[in-house]
Amino acid sequence: MTEVTGTQFLAARNGEEATVARLMTGVSLMALAFLLGIGAKAWYADHQTHAYALWLFAGLVSVNLALYAWRRDHVLQRLGMLLVVGLLFAYLIASGGESNTGPLWFYVFPPLLFYLTDLKTGTALLLLCLLFAVIVFSFPALPFVSGEYSGDFKIRFFATITFESIFCFVLEASRLKARNELMALAVSHDQAARTDELTGLSNRRDMQQRLGAEYSRYQRSGHHFSVALVDLDLFKRINDDYGHDAGDAVLVQFARRVRSLIRQTDVAARWGGEEFLLLLPDTSLLQALTLAERLRADIEHTEFCFDGHRLPVTISVGVCSVTQADSVNQLLRLADINLYNAKESGRNRLAPRVRSRTTGGDAPDAPGN
Numbered sequence: 001m002t003e004v005t006g007t008q009f010l011a012a013r014n015g016e017e018a019t020v021a022r023l024m025t026g027v028s029l030m031a032l033a034f035l036l037g038i039g040a041k042a043w044y045a046d047h048q049t050h051a052y053a054l055w056l057f058a059g060l061v062s063v064n065l066a067l068y069a070w071r072r073d074h075v076l077q078r079l080g081m082l083l084v085v086g087l088l089f090a091y092l093i094a095s096g097g098e099s100n101t102g103p104l105w106f107y108v109f110p111p112l113l114f115y116l117t118d119l120k121t122g123t124a125l126l127l128l129c130l131l132f133a134v135i136v137f138s139f140p141a142l143p144f145v146s147g148e149y150s151g152d153f154k155i156r157f158f159a160t161i162t163f164e165s166i167f168c169f170v171l172e173a174s175r176l177k178a179r180n181e182l183m184a185l186a187v188s189h190d191q192a193a194r195t196d197e198l199t200g201l202s203n204r205r206d207m208q209q210r211l212g213a214e215y216s217r218y219q220r221s222g223h224h225f226s227v228a229l230v231d232l233d234l235f236k237r238i239n240d241d242y243g244h245d246a247g248d249a250v251l252v253q254f255a256r257r258v259r260s261l262i263r264q265t266d267v268a269a270r271w272g273g274e275e276f277l278l279l280l281p282d283t284s285l286l287q288a289l290t291l292a293e294r295l296r297a298d299i300e301h302t303e304f305c306f307d308g309h310r311l312p313v314t315i316s317v318g319v320c321s322v323t324q325a326d327s328v329n330q331l332l333r334l335a336d337i338n339l340y341n342a343k344e345s346g347r348n349r350l351a352p353r354v355r356s357r358t359t360g361g362d363a364p365d366a367p368g369n
């Protein structure tokens with residue numbers, strides 16, 4: 001289940017990355033249009049240097065767009081965007097842009113910054129940019145500073161940008177919190193839909209999906225697998241003699257024993273009432289029979305108690321390897337036939353019985369057969 005959860009988180013993350021990448025492409029195209037347009041306006045207004053600077057930034061945005069189209073690297077795209085936008089705003093604040101209105105574009109920065117980075121990095125970068133603005137405003141004589149701002153403008157600029165930054169921070173923090181809660185909820189819902197409530201094992205639906213996936217893997221790469229269909233013997237009697245709660249307790253304890261005996265790559269599912277299905281990847285028929293025998297013997301010797309009563313619990317198992325079947329359905333049908341045979345020959349045993357090459361006898365099988 002942990003594996004499933006991890007995969008789901010990864011899928012959701014990838015989906016989110018793709019959305020951000022699409023948005024970034026849109027924003028870049030818009031920025032490109034603005035830079036080219038405002039650059040042209042500056043050119044006609046006889047601000048050639050400013051026009052060249054804006055077209056240079058338009059060039060950088062285009063390079064970033066082209067790089068993303070070529071490499072499809074989300075991280076590189078974000079870094080490129082942040083670098084270009086950061087430099088552009090630094091230029092606009094230092095030069096004042098046209099008529100000293102350059103710093104007004106800075107209001108675009110906080111939401112973009114928080115959206116593209118995490119809260120900590122966003123705050124750090126924002127503070128760095130504000131520090132740059134403080135330096136520009138405080139030392140207008142510096143060689144790279146040509147913007148001229150009044151005292152009133154500086155105070156209002158800092159007051160409004162501080163308010164905007166705080167709002168952006170709070171909004172982004174709550175967006176992230178809501179998004180994480182939603183993701184956790186979606187994962188837990190999905191997990192619940194794949195889990196048997198009583199035993200905590202996979203349910204039939206989940207097992208069917210896993211069987212399909214394992215069968216495709218077998219067809220693709222020849223990795224064989226086996227299944228073991230396990231049925232608790234005379235379970236009705238336990239319910240009738242000790243009550244339904246006792247039956248439930250047996251199912252829960254049985255599931256715990258199964259979990260402790262199988263490999264981590266194996267999957268155990270509650271297939272129906274008192275029937276369980278084990279999916280055993282990379283396991284031959286003989287290996288599956290060995291595991292089934294270990295489980296059978298373990299259950300026979302485990303004390304199942306309820307309300308002070310010792311409950312008689314044994315299992316019968318039908319085993320089948322994928323190499324014997326042409327489809328998942330046939331595999332399950334054969335396992336079911338084997339389970340039926342195990343029941344018919346007296347319960348508390350496995351089927352099929354296989355001949356041991358060394359002894360010439362049947363192995364593995366239940367004792368006393």
Ligand SMILES: Nc1nc2c(ncn2[C@@H]2O[C@H](COP(=O)(O)OP(=O)(O)OP(=O)(O)O)[C@@H](O)[C@H]2O)c(=O)[nH]1
Pocket residue numbers: 198231232233234235236237239243244245246247248251272273274343347
């Ligand atoms: N307590 C409990 N009983 C269940 C649950 N699901 C199915 N059962 C019971 O399991 C019993 C299965 O009985 P049968 O199908 O007759 O099989 P059996 O008594 O195990 O006999 P064999 O399979 O032939 O060994 C029925 O009485 C069901 O009511 C469950 O979730 N909890």
